[in-house]
Amino acid sequence: MLRFALTRIVMAIPTLLIVAVSVFVLIRLIPGDPASLMLGDLATPASIADLRARLGLDQSLPTQFGIWFSHLLKGDLGISINSQEPILPLILSRFWVSAQIVLVAVFFASLVAVPAGVIAAWRQDTTLDLGLVGAATLLLSIPTFWLGLLLLLFFGLKLEWLPVVGYVSIGDDPWRGIIYLIMPILTLFLHEIGVILRMARASTLEVLRLDYITHARAKGLSEGAVLWRHAFKNAFGPTWTLIGLVLGNLLGGIAVVETVFTIPGLGRLLVDSIFARDYPVIQGCMLFVAFCYVLVNLVIDLCYPIFDPRVTAQ
Amino acid sequence: MNRVLASAFMLAAMAGPAAAQSLTVSVPADVRSINPGVNRDDNTDDFVLQMVEGLVGYDEGGTPGPLLAEKIDVSADGKTYTFTLRKGVKFHNGAPLTSADVLWSWNRYMDPKTDWRCLTEFDGRNGLKVEAVEALDANTVTMKLNAPNALFLDALARTDCAMAAVIHKDSVKADGSFDKPIGTGPFKMGEWKRNEFYTMSAFEDYASPKTDGKIDGYLGSKRPLVKDVKFLIVRDPATVKAGLLSGAIDMGGILNSDVDELRKAPSLTVQVGTNAVRHGLLIQTRDPLLKNVKLRQAIAAAIDYDELVSAASADLAKPNNSPLYPGSSYFGDVEKQGFKYDPAQAKKLLQESGYKGETITILANKRPTAVSFPQAVVAQSMLQAIGIKAEIEVLEWATQLDRYNKGNYQMQAFSFSSRFDPALGFEQFSGNKDKQPRKIWEEPQALALIDKAMVVADKAERQKLFDELHKRYIAEVPMIFTFNGVEPYALSKRVKGFEAWQSKQRMWEVTLAN
Numbered sequence: 001m002l003r004f005a006l007t008r009i010v011m012a013i014p015t016l017l018i019v020a021v022s023v024f025v026l027i028r029l030i031p032g033d034p035a036s037l038m039l040g041d042l043a044t045p046a047s048i049a050d051l052r053a054r055l056g057l058d059q060s061l062p063t064q065f066g067i068w069f070s071h072l073l074k075g076d077l078g079i080s081i082n083s084q085e086p087i088l089p090l091i092l093s094r095f096w097v098s099a100q101i102v103l104v105a106v107f108f109a110s111l112v113a114v115p116a117g118v119i120a121a122w123r124q125d126t127t128l129d130l131g132l133v134g135a136a137t138l139l140l141s142i143p144t145f146w147l148g149l150l151l152l153l154f155f156g157l158k159l160e161w162l163p164v165v166g167y168v169s170i171g172d173d174p175w176r177g178i179i180y181l182i183m184p185i186l187t188l189f190l191h192e193i194g195v196i197l198r199m200a201r202a203s204t205l206e207v208l209r210l211d212y213i214t215h216a217r218a219k220g221l222s223e224g225a226v227l228w229r230h231a232f233k234n235a236f237g238p239t240w241t242l243i244g245l246v247l248g249n250l251l252g253g254i255a256v257v258e259t260v261f262t263i264p265g266l267g268r269l270l271v272d273s274i275f276a277r278d279y280p281v282i283q284g285c286m287l288f289v290a291f292c293y294v295l296v297n298l299v300i301d302l303c304y305p306i307f308d309p310r311v312t313a314q
Numbered sequence: 315m316n317r318v319l320a321s322a323f324m325l326a327a328m329a330g331p332a333a334a335q336s337l338t339v340s341v342p343a344d345v346r347s348i349n350p351g352v353n354r355d356d357n358t359d360d361f362v363l364q365m366v367e368g369l370v371g372y373d374e375g376g377t378p379g380p381l382l383a384e385k386i387d388v389s390a391d392g393k394t395y396t397f398t399l400r401k402g403v404k405f406h407n408g409a410p411l412t413s414a415d416v417l418w419s420w421n422r423y424m425d426p427k428t429d430w431r432c433l434t435e436f437d438g439r440n441g442l443k444v445e446a447v448e449a450l451d452a453n454t455v456t457m458k459l460n461a462p463n464a465l466f467l468d469a470l471a472r473t474d475c476a477m478a479a480v481i482h483k484d485s486v487k488a489d490g491s492f493d494k495p496i497g498t499g500p501f502k503m504g505e506w507k508r509n510e511f512y513t514m515s516a517f518e519d520y521a522s523p524k525t526d527g528k529i530d531g532y533l534g535s536k537r538p539l540v541k542d543v544k545f546l547i548v549r550d551p552a553t554v555k556a557g558l559l560s561g562a563i564d565m566g567g568i569l570n571s572d573v574d575e576l577r578k579a580p581s582l583t584v585q586v587g588t589n590a591v592r593h594g595l596l597i598q599t600r601d602p603l604l605k606n607v608k609l610r611q612a613i614a615a616a617i618d619y620d621e622l623v624s625a626a627s628a629d630l631a632k633p634n635n636s637p638l639y640p641g642s643s644y645f646g647d648v649e650k651q652g653f654k655y656d657p658a659q660a661k662k663l664l665q666e667s668g669y670k671g672e673t674i675t676i677l678a679n680k681r682p683t684a685v686s687f688p689q690a691v692v693a694q695s696m697l698q699a700i701g702i703k704a705e706i707e708v709l710e711w712a713t714q715l716d717r718y719n720k721g722n723y724q725m726q727a728f729s730f731s732s733r734f735d736p737a738l739g740f741e742q743f744s745g746n747k748d749k750q751p752r753k754i755w756e757e758p759q760a761l762a763l764i765d766k767a768m769v770v771a772d773k774a775e776r777q778k779l780f781d782e783l784h785k786r787y788i789a790e791v792p793m794i795f796t797f798n799g800v801e802p803y804a805l806s807k808r809v810k811g812f813e814a815w816q817s818k819q820r821m822w823e824v825t826l827a828n
Contacts, residue, residue, distance in 0.1 A: 037712055041742065
């Protein structure tokens with residue numbers, strides 16, 4: 001198991017290297033110059049040249065890459081052009097905010113969607129199945145920004161149960177922090193239910209048609225035992241993979257939800273940095289997101305044997 | 315049930331209406347820094363200039379006047395400025411303002427290590443050079459220039475230069491790094507939680523230039539009448555609206571398109587201010603097609619300015635074709651004469667230009683707070699109406715700015731930031747394209763007039779120069795200014811005394827009823 005994990009981590013290095021080079025090159029291919037953006041239409045050639053020199057943007061691309069990469073190897077992602085903050089602590093602080101929302105939302109969405117998907121498959125083509133699938137499709141179809149605004153208007157403005165704007169860190173004030181996170185979590189929770197339920201239903205349906213399920217039923221096992229002991233365990237693999245992908249995807253950016261609910265998360269940092277051409281932050285964020293993807297998928301792979309003993313980590 | 319839940323979530327109320335004398339203002343973005351004139355944008359200037367002040371500042375009409383100075387004397391040769399400091403002014407740490415502080419602040423700005431945004435404006439690289447700054451006594455400072463310059467005080471008052479604010483040396487840590495602004499402004503620095511909010515509190519020992527309650531740009535009465543102000547970063551305009559309606563936000567900028575709806579809200583008032591931002595349509599005068607002045611005149615005559623401005627500003631603004639904004643003291647009868655909407659004349663000019671149906675592309679961006687795209691859409695339809703094949707290319711803002719800087723476009727719907735002095739307003743879009751490709755108007759005689767306006771101090775003579783420049787601009791159509799910026803704000807009815815001005819959310823003289 002340990003060897004498998006280490007191998008996977010080592011295999012991630014080339015991936016991260018490719019991401020580093022690609023992001024560095026691609027972001028500079030996009031038209032737009034950070035110095036011009038910072039100075040706006042009041043800029044003079046002298047002031048632009050001055051700022052470009054201070055930001056190190058007047059050097060050749062290979063030189064810029066060399067400087068950035070040598071710092072990267074020492075664990076230093078550099079300084080933000082915009083805020084002049086060190087990038088790694090900036091990313092970690094913003095990631096922590098996003099991660100709280102994503103992990104809780106995906107956890108609860110899985111808790112609801114997986115059993116619901118299994119039951120929908122078990123009761124295929126019944127009113128219950130159609131209802132669950134219909135609800136899942138509806139939730140999946142609503143854009144998160146619109147769902148977020150609806151929740152904000154309903155719970156914030158109409159019922160006045162939850163705060164409409166602002167953010168309090170859980171570290172500063174746990175109770176208030178939770179209150180401010182309810183709506184963003186609810187938005188993601190509702191959206192991800194649709195995604196996970198459909199996968200859980202589809203994979204369970206596939207397993208329920210297999211011979212060993214018929215055999216289990218022929219042995220006289222109860223439907224509950226058939227469903228949860230035999231069908232669920234075998235059907236959960238694809239859903240578990242999907243949950244991993246969803247997590248990796250969301251951890252890299254829930255910018256829309258963060259914007260609607262004024263949450264200072266990683267997604268908004270990345271989007272703002274792209275608009276501002278804050279190259280070092282974009283590079284740092286993309287590397288970090290790639291790293292998260294690799295890590296989440298590694299954890300997912302390592303967990304497989306728990307659900308399906310046929311799969312080993314060898 | 316509702317009551318139980320409401321009690322359980324009473325924290326919502328804590329984030330709701332502000333406590334007495336604590337004002338919550340929404341802002342669309344975080345400040346870049348709190349270091350005056352260093353790593354800044356408009357939002358940053360707005361915040362910092364509530365805490366620091368310079369020797370001079372702009373009045374309501376955009377003319378520089380004494381702020382920390384009591385009076386300013388200019389030598390006969392126009393090269394030496396003597397500033398007499400206002401008495402009784404204190405820094406936030408209680409220290410009195412002296413000429414030594416002015417010297418220390420100036421030397422710090424002029425040190426390249428400070429990274430002052432306006433260093434190039436005063437070190438000779440852009441012509442103007444402050445050759446010497448001396449303290450004649452504890453209350454008097456002189457600044458000597460390399461040559462007479464009519465725009466020296468304007469440059470000192472510039473908000474993007476943070477008014478060359480005088481700050482106390484304790485603003486800087488022992489290692490030379492900036493700590494926090496200890497200025498002489500009406501508010502003191504509070505807390506800054508990056509990407510969430512920043513706050514400031516009233517400076518009780520503030521020495522206001524006047525105390526009559528009349529706001530006058532950065533001059534006039536500047537008493538801090540609320541205890542604290544919290545600027546909450548809310549990027550999404552829909553969330554700002556919800557925050558205003560719920561009472562969680564006391565005031566904030568809103569979209570033009572939300573004005574009608576929020577005017578109907580019983581708890582809110584809406585105020586629409588104007589600013590010197592100039593919206594318009596840029597024309598690349600070196601483009602093979604658009605270098606033809608007849609074609610440019612045809613374009614100018616094809617646009618129904620009333621309709622375009624009404625559509626682009628949600629009926630909040632009025633047309634203004636002049637590079638001067640209407641609040642300027644130089645905006646007179648000549649400047650009121652803009653382009654004439656005349657479709658028949660436009661078609662005639664188009665025919666005379668020899669236009670053969672070539673495509674003209676208008677660049678635009680879709681930032682929610684910008685009027686670029688609506689302007690482009692309306693202009694496109696009006697140009698098509700006279701037979702011009704106009705197309706729109708939508709770009710992301712940074713890309714559009716890059717194309718502007720490189721002069722790589724035919725037309726674009728663009729906005730110029732505020733420049734109060736008309737000479738700077740003209741200079742912003744005029745110059746030699748070989749040296750600065752972003753410049754638009756490069757007619758030599760116009761450039762000579764602008765250069766002259768930079769030096770001449772006599773107001774009547776300057777007025778003549780600006781009138782002449784305006785007439786030339788209307789005749790040659792190097793570009794088309796359409797209207798000036800409007801800035802709608804929604805305010806809780808508890809907020810009194812706020813006056814929108816030049817996109818600045820001035821918090822002095824503002825009160826909050828309980």
